[in-house]
Amino acid sequence: MTFKDLKFIPHKVIPKSGIQATLEVKPQVFVSVIAGDGFYSTAKGTGVRGAVTSEKNVSTFEVGIIDESVDKDKQEWDVRGFQNREEINELLATFI
16 A cells, blocks of 8 residues: 555545545554645645645645544544654554
8 A cells, every 4th residue: 555546536625736645454443645825835826834735735734543443532633743754654654
């Protein structure tokens, strides 16, 4: 599992200025990778927290991890900002 396995789509909240991809890395454990207007990401051309419509125009991403197998009241997102592709690959490798 690597960055290349992520399938980016327009972000559900800001489809004209953000993108998102989600992978289930273990049963009920999800990694969310987003970029765009207001997120902890860097867009090529528009800068930190700038609008994007394609992962090709992004140098760093905001990554969130959640384990939905635990009780809902104990679920908590582990969010990491400004992660480059190599750092995302390293994170995904921990779930193999």
